Amino acid sequence: MDVFTLLYDMLHLMVLLSIVISGLMVISMKDLISASIASGACSLLVSLEFFILQAPDVAIAEAGVGAALTTAIFIFAIKGTRRREEH
């Protein structure tokens, strides 16, 4: 196997594992601000995955909307209510 193919597959696997880990962090955190920041990180990693799968068009849209705007709207919504999730 070519060494560049091996490196490419390892990068791909690392990005996919990071998406799963950040997604688990989103649903397990009780602090909602931390959870929305983790959701933004998940979106950024999904955008990197789109770029690896050669869809740069979708990657730009995902980075702009998912990582920046959704996080801002979530944080504004959390500021209007309580910060911590109960039980």
Added chain:
Amino acid sequence: MERMSSVVRTITKVAFGPIFIFGAYIILHGHLTPGGGFQGGALIASVMALYFVAFGDERWKKKLMSTLESIGLLTFASAGFLGLTAGFFFFNFLAGSKIPFFNEQIPSMEGFVHPNWAPLFSAGTVSVMNIAVGLEVVVGITLVVVAMGLFSFAGKEGE
């Protein structure tokens, strides 16, 4: 809305220009490179949200933004309907025509040939529609973020 610390405000002042220019680049090169009206508009809207979060400025001209959103939609629709004058719906009547607006001729591709190689102002109504969609997305998403921020702040005030 209260404004954030001086570190955030300084970084916002530094980063505002480059991100804005990059969004405008993606909108204008929509027919040549990846991206287009929606992607560049989302980038510019995210930098507007950054400005709103950092400075907490409430003096947004909401009537003007609403009007600009309508202008974007009307430009898109009329660019589609004006194609009826030259042929059919969404006909690209500007590209390669005599009207001096986004009508540069594409030279013959002998020698160096690259998939993205063409003059910038050569796409006719495609560029017009990209700019219209970009305007629409910038103003619409900025209005969503500003409305969300002002509503959440008003809820805090009422308690």
